[in-house]
Amino acid sequence: MTNSRAEAAYLRAAAAFRNPTLDLLHGRYAPFVVAALSIIFTADRPSVAVSDAHVEVSEMVDELRAAGYDEGERALPAGTGRDICRYWVRVGWLVLQIDDGTEVYRLSAQAVGALEIAGRAGGRRARVSRSRVRTLLESVDQLTRSAETDPAERRARLLAERAAIDAKLASLENDPFEPVDDDQLLEEAENVLHLSRELPADFTRVAESINAMQRDVIAELRRDVRPAGEVLREYLHRGEHVMEATPEGRAFAGALNLIGDPEHIDRLTEQLGALLARPFARLMPTDERGELRAIAKRVEQGVQEVLVAQRRASHVITTQVRTHDPARDREVDELLRSVMSGLQSWVPESSARDRVEPLRRFPTAGIGHLRQSVSDPRPPSAPAPLHEAADQAEFVDADTRAWGGPLYRELEEHVSGLDTERFDLGAAFEAIETGGARRPVDLLGLLEIAHRNGMVEEESVSVVEAVRPDGTVRSFAFGAVTARTVKEEVTDD
Structure with a gap:
């Protein structure tokens, strides 16, 4: 039983000393590590650029070595500042991060704890003061209140606290005020610093x-x-x-x-x-x-x-x-x-002088020939004109062409047959016989023809009635428009 307890205690202690915190304090170069980290990293400088840290560590090593601090217990690490910092990163004392595109070092939690331990050990020893005991008692009291599940007990505690506060207020009103002496304030300040570290x-x-x-x-x-x-x-x-x-x-x-x-x-x-x-x-x-x-x-x-x-x-x-x-x-x-x-199979069979030729670029496929030009995408000749096949069209129920776009040919023939040099668009549309180009869409087509023939907008308003193919009538009002009458030229074939 004794051996097992001793062994368990020893294993716990060994595991604790493998922690980077104790490893830092127990190492051969612990004084230098603590001194360097405490100087480089401060409350105003929580992170340091990698290049700056390397230079500062190198300068510290050279300065201490020149002063004779490189013998016995005062041994200093060998290597450049970069080598020393990289080793600290590897053992977990520094953390390498990217901050705004720049590589920086930060203290790890273990290093911060080690510096805090070294600071306490090197400074004034902690004393069992009134403030420390009160902090402990208040923490225990707060834990007890938080763990309480009885509402009545919680209420009783709050009432007791209120009574104590009322007594203090009454004491301030009735008794002369006595300020706290400096020794007690210093104890309180030491306790605050202890907690903040x-x-x-x-x-x-x-x-x-x-x-x-x-x-x-x-x-x-x-x-x-x-x-x-x-x-x-x-x-x-x-x-x-x-x-x-x-x-x-x-x-x-x-x-x-x-x-x-x-x-x-x-x-x-x-x-x-x-x-x-x-x-x-x-x-x-x-x-x-x-x-x-x-x-x-x-x-x-x-x-x-x-x-x-x-x-x-x-x-x-x-x-x-x-x-x-x-x-x-x-x-x-x-x-x-x-x-x-591949490395595991090659290393045992190779010597220190063997070299591996690096792959500088990826291999390319062995393709014989790629087509470098294409034929002209344009057709060799213009397409044949479309033929009129209106008489050959067959419709199942009704002629759906009546629901199509404007009948430009009929509208142009109607305009060219007018006897005046200028025509009013509304009057010209009303003159079209029902069943012809009298649909709403034809009104738009007639407006387009008028625009081509020098359309002029008037101040009056024209109102016309259009007839849909199904016989329904729609009325349209628009600003009066006049245009020139363009006669069709008759040429002899």
Whole structure:
């Protein structure tokens, strides 16, 4: 029993030391790592361009090496700043991201936690103060109230709280006011700083959990062979509700109700500014005053970091789902597996000097000859003119040609037979015999002929009656129109 308990405890400790947080603090170059990360990444600079970080790390190594800090316990890592930063990315202390098209480094949640632990260990030790005990008691009391299911008990607690508040108000009215001494205010400020130091790591942990969930979703999507419609519905829903997909995200969503409103951040900034203006704040060390002033900014940056991770994950998942093609993904996977299989079979049989000629372009199909020109698409001659076949047309019930367009030939013959040089369109239409070109559509045809013959609009109004092929009569009113009468020229054949 003793051996099993010892073994279990040892395995837990070994797993804890494999965590990047303890690995960072336990490594050979831990002092340099902590110093470099704490200088490069600050509350005002949560992300750093990759090129800038490489230069700054190289300068720190050269400066410390020139000062003699490269012996024994003060050993410094070898390599360039790029090599050092890439190693930190590989072991999980830095996160490489794309920000507005630029590669940047960000601290991982493990690195933030390690810096917070190192800061607490290197600074003033935490004391068992009144404010810390009160914070613990208030947290336990809040947990007890939240877990209470009896309405009567909850009501009794609220009444007791109201009675305590009323007693404090009465004390302020009747007794002389005694301000809180500076020692207690300093304890309260230390407690606030202690609580605030854990927030950056918490925010970063939420963002990393969302990013990890995004990678898992994309990996599952690539392996998914279900119908496209079913895949779209499920993964689009997961993309829209990405914040609810992890325990950290759900916890942050609840905390966002307290700190997500910009008014709350502004109020927090005003409160911290007012505290720093109090006399007790002058007794605080300079670094602690700066840390207290930066709390609101750190909270705002943490919220922004999580929301950016949420939007990025939703966008990536939605884009991947919309472009999801299982057949293409399977082809790519098969191609990659064939490449890996070829490498595994080639590496044991090859030497260090063997080279593989790269494929610089895809092979082309061996086609003998392609047609380079086409024949003239125009016909060799004009088509034959259409023949009049009106007498050969056969109709089942009635002659449907009466419902067709204007009878231009009959209308032109009617106009050319008028005795005046100019004719009134309405009078000319009324002069057509019923059964001829007297339909509504013929009125439009006559208007078109008048337009060709120099139409002039008058100020009076013409009213005509048109007769449809079925015998129904329609009346039309329009502005009076006159036009020239064009006589048909008779030529001798």
